[in-house]
Amino acid sequence: MVSFFKNFGKGVLYVLVLPFLLVGMAVYGVVAFFVFLFLAVKGLILFFTGRSLYEDLPEDIEAKKRLAGMNPQEEKTTTVTNEDISSALNGNTQESPAADTTDPFYVPEYLKPEQETEESVPEENTFEEVVQPEEVPQEEPAPVEEEPLFKPSFDDEPNIPEETENIQEEEIILEKTEQKSNILEIKDDEDEEESSGVNIDFD
Amino acid sequence: MNFLITLSENDKRLIFALLLVFILVFVLIGYIGYLITRVMKWQGKKLDHVVADPVVTRVITDKKHFKRYARKKNWRLFFKQSYIAVIILVVGSLVLLFRDIFTHDWAYNVFDYNETGFGTILFIWDFSECFKIQSGSLLLNWPVLINSPHLEGVAWASYVFVFSLIIGGVWYLIALQALIARTIRMYQLCTSAFEKTLDGFNTNQQAATIAAAKYQDNNPKDTDNINV
Numbered sequence: 001m002v003s004f005f006k007n008f009g010k011g012v013l014y015v016l017v018l019p020f021l022l023v024g025m026a027v028y029g030v031v032a033f034f035v036f037l038f039l040a041v042k043g044l045i046l047f048f049t050g051r052s053l054y055e056d057l058p059e060d061i062e063a064k065k066r067l068a069g070m071n072p073q074e075e076k077t078t079t080v081t082n083e084d085i086s087s088a089l090n091g092n093t094q095e096s097p098a099a100d101t102t103d104p105f106y107v108p109e110y111l112k113p114e115q116e117t118e119e120s121v122p123e124e125n126t127f128e129e130v131v132q133p134e135e136v137p138q139e140e141p142a143p144v145e146e147e148p149l150f151k152p153s154f155d156d157e158p159n160i161p162e163e164t165e166n167i168q169e170e171e172i173i174l175e176k177t178e179q180k181s182n183i184l185e186i187k188d189d190e191d192e193e194e195s196s197g198v199n200i201d202f203d
Numbered sequence: 204m205n206f207l208i209t210l211s212e213n214d215k216r217l218i219f220a221l222l223l224v225f226i227l228v229f230v231l232i233g234y235i236g237y238l239i240t241r242v243m244k245w246q247g248k249k250l251d252h253v254v255a256d257p258v259v260t261r262v263i264t265d266k267k268h269f270k271r272y273a274r275k276k277n278w279r280l281f282f283k284q285s286y287i288a289v290i291i292l293v294v295g296s297l298v299l300l301f302r303d304i305f306t307h308d309w310a311y312n313v314f315d316y317n318e319t320g321f322g323t324i325l326f327i328w329d330f331s332e333c334f335k336i337q338s339g340s341l342l343l344n345w346p347v348l349i350n351s352p353h354l355e356g357v358a359w360a361s362y363v364f365v366f367s368l369i370i371g372g373v374w375y376l377i378a379l380q381a382l383i384a385r386t387i388r389m390y391q392l393c394t395s396a397f398e399k400t401l402d403g404f405n406t407n408q409q410a411a412t413i414a415a416a417k418y419q420d421n422n423p424k425d426t427d428n429i430n431v
Contacts, residue, residue: 004230006233007229007230007233007234007237008226008229008230008233009233010232010233010236010237011228011229011230011231011232011233011234011236012229014232014233014235014236015229015232025379025380025383028379028382028383029375029376029379032281032285032379032382035278035281035282036281036282036285036286036289039278039279039282040282040286043282053279053282054279054283057272057275057276059257059262059263059272060256060257062257062260062262063256063257063259063260063262064256066260066261066262067256067260
């Protein structure tokens with residue numbers, strides 16, 4: 001009911017303000033038409049000078065540069081094709097003519113028998129020499145922590161071996177309590193009895 | 204002087220019904236206004252999409268620069284959205300103009316309903332005979348239908364002109380509404396994106412949080428009673 005009367009009030013307000021809104025819109029419409037004409041003339045001039053009205057402003061260009069700088073890997077990414085590999089193996093840096101890979105009998109250069117490629121491949125440019133295996137530094141094994149001879153134990157936390165393997169499902173009781181919140185909260189003494197988390201009781 | 208108005212039960216019902224209609228009309232106007240506001244908010248969001256990159260990358264760092272840049276983008280968007288509407292309007296007007304030039308008929312009425320105008324394809328009623336006062340009493344009558352829709356060959360130019368006027372005009376008005384919505388959004392962003400505010404900031408609260416975190420780091424055993 002409140003929203004109904006709110007809408008009624010808004011309706012009254014809109015009716016009262018409507019003439020002013022219409023006048024404002026009409027003025028804006030006329031101004032917009034003149035700006036439209038100006039932009040149309042400007043667009044025509046730019047069109048005949050080989051430019052566009054919608055081309056990027058200096059701010060856009062700078063923003064694009066910065067965005068490209070944020071992701072430098074996108075620019076460096078190149079597509080490696082089979083032809084690139086074969087030309088690299090052959091030591092040929094020039095672009096090879098496009099092979100017809102749709103041919104069912106097509107065999108790429110690097111898969112052909114060695115007799116065919118031996119002549120064209122100079123010895124100093126063989127794959128084995130070009131690609132050197134990187135020396136992997138041998139990591140020293142991590143020192144094994146020795147168990148201390150004496151383990152300190154407290155009275156309130158006795159070292160009782162926990163039997164967790166032979167427990168039947170019926171004996172496990174899950175107790176749901178309050179979850180931890182992100183806000184610092186110091187408990188009162190009265191709340192000390194309450195535990196947090198999930199308690200598993202073994203009967 | 205006392206005027207005593209006595210209302211019968213029917214009069215009371217009539218007044219109540221009129222009041223109800225009055226309220227419902229204003230509620231309806233309120234809903235229409237709400238709808239227009241929502242549409243304008245949606246239209247204004249287009250500006251965010253256009254100006255986001257330079258603001259996010261800190262190319263634009265002050266209000267004045269932002270306003271200048273957003274205004275340029277706003278007008279460009281308006282031009283992009285409305286040039287088709289203007290072309291439609293211009294073409295419709297040129298059709299009418301060339302028709303008048305070639306026929307030498309400058310008295311061509313585009314809104315006539317008899318023969319030459321757009322009114323030939325509309326229902327036209329005559330309301331002049333609806334209300335009559337005879338011997339002190341008000342007589343009400345139904346309006347008389349004086350034209351039912353029919354096509355006239357002579358009126359083709361008025362059809363083209365009026366249709367282009369309606370389509371182009373509505374299109375231009377929508378683009379204009381979007382322009383106003385984006386302008387409003389521009390001023391909103393000027394205050395929200397570049398405003399330094401301390402709302403929700405409390406130095407004491409922040410200090411307490413840091414102190415508690417430090418205490419917890421230094422004394423992990425003693426923090427059983429502290430939920431972080």
